[in-house]
Amino acid sequence: METVSLILFFCLAAAALASGIFVIAHRNPMASVFSLVVNAVCVAGIFLLLGDAFLAAIQVIVYAGAILVLFLFVVMLLDVRRDELFGAGGRLRRVLLALFVAALGLAIGRGIVSGIGPGAEGAGTTAGVPAFSDLLFQRYLLPFEVVSMLLLAAMLGVVVLTMRSTRAGEAGGEKEGRA
């Protein structure tokens, strides 16, 4: 059982990493969106392996379902041309990029070398939905409500952002029509 889950984990991890690299490396944005779907589903699978079925379900529904459909929609709407892989950045940008990547790689390396302590006693016992919902609806009730307000604000913001430009476009169209 343990080896099976280990093999499954490494398959999922390899797929997640490969699709993540595909997202940033493919020239066609449409392919990037689909590999991001694959990445989200792989990460959901790893959540499942970590014993977290609820978050895995949310991950699939919200990420692979809602957010990526939105991305797909926008990519289709905007008629994005295939662009070149690397921006026409100067040498400064390349150097900065190399520095950033080296710094983060160093940090990761140090973290691995210094090691992560063994799991505490009772690891994985909180994975059930009851403990989670207890926490969510008692201790984190206020953030829960605030997040609902945030979603409402985001919804209104999206409508306003796109509506204003639609009106401007219509006005422009009218002007053109009159001229």
Add this chain to the structure above:
Amino acid sequence: VTPLVGPATLLLSALLFLTGMVGVLVRRNAIVLFMSVELMMNAANLCLVSFAQQLGAAEGRALVFFALTVAAAEAGVGLAILIALYRRTGSIDVDALDRLRW
């Protein structure tokens, strides 16, 4: 879950974060840039879930729940901004957006 999976998950999440960061720094297409940001948020969520599982703390999972909600809101607003931008300038190349540069 085998004890090896926890640290390996952390390593995976770090690598995914690195991938997203390279994408943000390298690409110029605003949509792909945005997808790289989503990749990084995904990596952060993976890290949180891994720690929650290793330490037996449900708080990390609640945090992931909130992070997912905020990511959804952020994606909606960000894509709306992209659409408004495209309507205004006809392009979503981030290098073309240098009006605030001095």
